Each structure stands twice: as structure tokens, then as C-alpha cells.
Amino acid sequence: MSLLIQDLHACIPDREILKGFSLEVKPGEVHAIMGPNGSGKSTLSKVLCGHEDYEVTSGSVTLDGEDLLAMDVDARSRAGLFLAFQYPFEIPGVSNANFIRAALQARLPKGEELDAVGYYKKLYRRMDELEMSRSFTARSVNEGFSGGEKKRNEILQLMMLEPKYSILDETDSGLDIDALKVVSQGVNAMRSPERGFLVITHYQRLLDYIKPDIVHVMVEGRLIRSGGPELALELEAKGYELTHAA
């Protein structure tokens, strides 16, 4: 049982970006991936979700033994994979509540209706935890949201969908310290022996709030170093330049 990535190679039409990436995230673990700009961190998250701009040329990814790469984007999500987007998209005219409801409905067997009362009860509770105003239920998905509000909204979706494996793609970018705390609390509330997390970040700061079990350094499309939380502090102090020498 794990999210198992083995020797993954992926490219955009003119360039290979992932060059033999391997990692195993087991339930209950929190992994952090740090790395300089352009190292392929965000590409990794999109490839795992099945974004059509990237072509996987070799390697494998399995989710609890199932071939993730063979699944469509939506099937990967229903199988238990979640990506908190670095830049969440806006969906004009679709209310946040309807959006999340449709995502939950898609997880039910055909013919079964989501219990609306239970749904809203849970939604409101999670929104309270993230200090989100109730007005966000009726507002269009991410439309006119501030950077921080969009990130909270990503974590709200994570909390509602309760995925087995979550990837947080630079969730800390653009957040002030108060928002960072709230968002981290939301993620920490979801940590459990049944769930694995992959936290992608450029800065060590986030890892003060979401404490990882293992820290990896990604450079040029693959992991070059792994270690305990102390590795993040080392990187913060010495910078990514040193990782090249290591």
C-alpha cells in the first residue's frame, strides 16, 4: 500500500523534465520535496494527476498497486489522489458548494444521491476550521478570491474529499504567516495513519508548520538527496547551490 513512483520520465514536446524520478509515499508518511526553480517539482505533480501537456515516456506509478498512469484524470482523483494546485483555476458561474458537491457525488455508486444535509454540515464545519466565511459556498469557484483564499479553498477540497494521497504544490507560496498557519492546521488535521502527503515547497518555512518525516531534494528532474527534517534546515542555511556539490 503506497503511492509508488519508479524511474519516471516525462517530457513536454521539446524537453525532458522528469529524468528518472523515484519515490514511495506510504500511508501515514509526510514527504517534503524541496528544490530550486525549474527542477521539475510542479511538473511532477501535474504528471501524477495526468495533465495532457506532459507525456510520460517511461517508468511507472502505482496507487495501492493500481496503475495510475493508465487512468484518466478524474479516475486518478477518485482512486484517492489529490493535488492542491499552486495556481488554482477559476470556474465562473459554478458555486464552490456545487463544485465540491459534484466531486463528492462522483465518488458515489451510480444512482445514489449525496445526502445534502450531511454534506452542508460537514462543509460548514471544515470551513470554520479554515476560518472561511460562509459566503464562499455561494461564490464562484476561486473567482475573485485572493491568493490566500484560493489556497484555503484547495485545503477545503482536500478536507472534504479525504484523499488517500495528497500532493501540496507550493501551497505556501503567496501566503502571509496567519494564512500559512491556518492552512497548515487544516493539513495537519487530516494527517492520519491512513493518509500520505507529498509536500512540494521552495521554502523551509512551510515545514515548520507541516512537519515532514522525510525531506527530499529534487534537482533536474530527479531526487538527489533524502534525509530527515534537518535536511530542510540545512538547505535553508546553505542554499540549493550546495546540493549540486553533494
Place this chain on the structure above:
Amino acid sequence: MSVAAPIAEPEMEKPLSPPLSSAPTNLTPDFTKLEDAPEWFQTRARAAWEEFQSLPMPGLRDEHWRYSQSKNLSLDGLHLAGETTEAEKQAAIEGSKGLSKVAARLIFLNDRLIHSQTDGLEQGVVVLPFAEALRTHGDVLQQYLMKRKADLGSEKFAALHLAHVQAGAVILAPKNAVLKAPIEIFHWVSGVNSLVFPHTLIVAGDHAQVTVLDHHASLRDEVAQSVAVADFVAGNGSHITYVNSQELADSARALHISSTTVARDARVKALQLQLGASFARSESVSDLAGEGSRSDMLGVSLPFNSQVVDMRTLQNHLAPRTYSDLLYKNALYDKTRTIFSGLINVADGAHYTDAYQKCRNLLNSADSEAVSMPGLEINADQVKCSHGATSAPISADELFYLKARGIPDQESRQLIAIGFVEDVISRLGHEELIESLDRRIEEKFARQAA
């Protein structure tokens, strides 16, 4: 609930006079039915029939039919909608699923009233089937009935309508009358090649407020044609909100000719929701006649298969400090086409006009085609006008985001399309009405998926 007796028995077996040249015999009106009607109406109906016969069908070069063609509304083989069975009446009444709370509800089947409920009306407000209004409120009808000439291409069809009109609602809201709940009218059509002439007249007195929802629907999927005319007269400071919800069967054809006259400080919002029919055309004119008047012209269509939606509009600014805002959105699927042609006319002296016009198209298929022809004619000073049209395929980013949350492709596309048109519908500002239209759109998607 009471079921009223059908009005206006058709006697199609005995035409009054020999068919005149160029007129299909089976469309000749039976003017003997108008014996009870006021003299002026008989005269106008006869004149309209003559006009219908004298006018040619709009040709391919007719500017108002560019990118479309009047043969989409060919009258060949059509006949006046006939009698219906008890079972059909029952089916129409049961199928008339509308708003939960209405001030009045009228249901017509083949231009005959089959149900009338008017017990929720405020004092002084009149909601009558057309034929009855002709007898009891002839003077008002004489003043307002089709006084604004159709001039966006369907003059011939408007004349045919006036020659035959017997059904539809006449709604008269006296000065200061504020209707809390909407008035809802259903127009059903049954029988292959049936032709119906639904009519709507709304006259709002000064500061009156009224909301009206018209439905057009078919009992079965068969060829039929609806030639509807709707006129709205908004008195000083009044508010009229109107929705034309067209859900005819896929084989049917729909024409909706409407005119709006907005007096000083009055406001009219009118929405065309085009969901059904193989060919649906709307011609909407707004005359901003009084200073400070405002007109919101709204349109939504979601054509599937090979449906064609043809929209012609005129924002006619006749007085200073008038405001009009047009927003039409079409979400196209399969091999569908939409044609939008809109003109903003700012007349000499209509200074300080604000006029906006926007047509946006969401192309869900590479085989779909959206034609937009915005236009502007300004003859006044200190005018703010803008117009624009856009067509774009569904956003790959939006689609990816929804699918990344586990929502399957088809549902994701549907959510995006519903979201795309939502801002048009929400401009109605009437919660229950908005929900009801949203439901109809969702039902259309469900039917399409089935």
C-alpha cells in the same frame, strides 16, 4: 384548480372564402369566430391576413435573415393546431411543472385554454386568456395590441399571428400594483404539423411591478411550429421581468417576436431561454422611450445535435439618459449553429445614453459555429456604448481542474457550460425563477445524456 372550457372551436372544414393567391389554404382564418370580438379587432385581423398574403417570404438577401433563412420557418404543410383529447389535456396539465408559488397560472394546449388559476392575484391585477380579454378589456387591447410593428425580419409571420391570435395571456397591472409572485403561462402544442400563435401582452401601469414566465413545450417529439408575439409596455417607474422559456420538441420550430416599450424611469428585464426546437428564432426590440428608462436584454441557449438558434435584437434609444444592457450567451454542442445579430441605435437627441451589448459563445465542439454580428448607430452626443462578441472553446485549464477533483469529463463540461450562462440567468434577480431555469437546463443535459 379549475379546468376551463376550451375556447375558440376551430372549424377548419369550412373556409370562409376561397383561398387567395399565394396563401396556403389550410391557414386561412375563420373570421366567423370573431363575431363576438370588437369591430376594430375584426378589422385588424382581416387586414393582417391581407398583409400576410401580400408580403413575400423573406429572401436570402434579406439583411435580417443573414446567415439564416426563412425557409427554416416554412409554413408548407402546416395547419392550425386542432382539437385535442382529454388524455392530451391531462398530460399537458401534468407536464406543466413550474414555479411552486405563482400569482396566476394559465395553461394552453393548441391555443385553447385548458387550465386557469388566478386566485393569487393582487386586487386590480388582470390576467386573462386573450380571447376573454378581447371581450372584457377591448379598449386596452385596442390601445396596445401589436402597436409596435415587427421590424427585425418577421413582418410576415407577425401578420399571420395577428390574423389568427386567440390564445395567450393579457396581463394588466394597474398603477402601483406590486405582484409578489410571478405569473406563469404554459403553451403546449400537440399534433404533427400543428401551428400555434401564443400571445403575451403585459401592460404595467406607473410604478407597477410584475414578473411573467412563458413556457413553450411539445407533448411529443413531432414537427410543429410556434409563432409567438409578446409585447411589454412599462409605464413610468414600473418594473417588468419576463422570461421566454422555449422547450419545444427537437423536431419543432419556434419564432418569438417581442417588443418592449420602456417609459420614464421604468425598467424591463427580458430573458430568452432557448432549449428546444430544431430552429429557434427570437426577434427582440427594446424602445427606450422615456428618460431614465432601462432595458436588460438577456439570452441563453444550449443547442445540441443540429439545433439552430437565431437571435436578432435592437436596443433603440429614443430618449436621453437611457440605459440598455444586452448579454446573450450560447453554449454550443455537436453540429449546432447560433446566429446573433444586434443593433444599438441611439436616436437624434438621446444624449447621455449608456448602451452595452455583449454576445459570448462557448464552443463545446469543433463542428459547432457561432456567428455574431454586433452593430452600432449613434446620432447623439455624450454617449457611452460598447459592443463585443467572443467565441471560444471550453477552457482546458477549467476542465483539468474539475476532472482533477474526480468529476468525470461529461459532468465537468456540463458544470462549466452551466456556469458560463449562470451570470445571465442570475441577472433576473429572482431566486425561485433562477432556480427553476437552472433546473430546466440541467434537465436538458440529463435528457441529452440519456
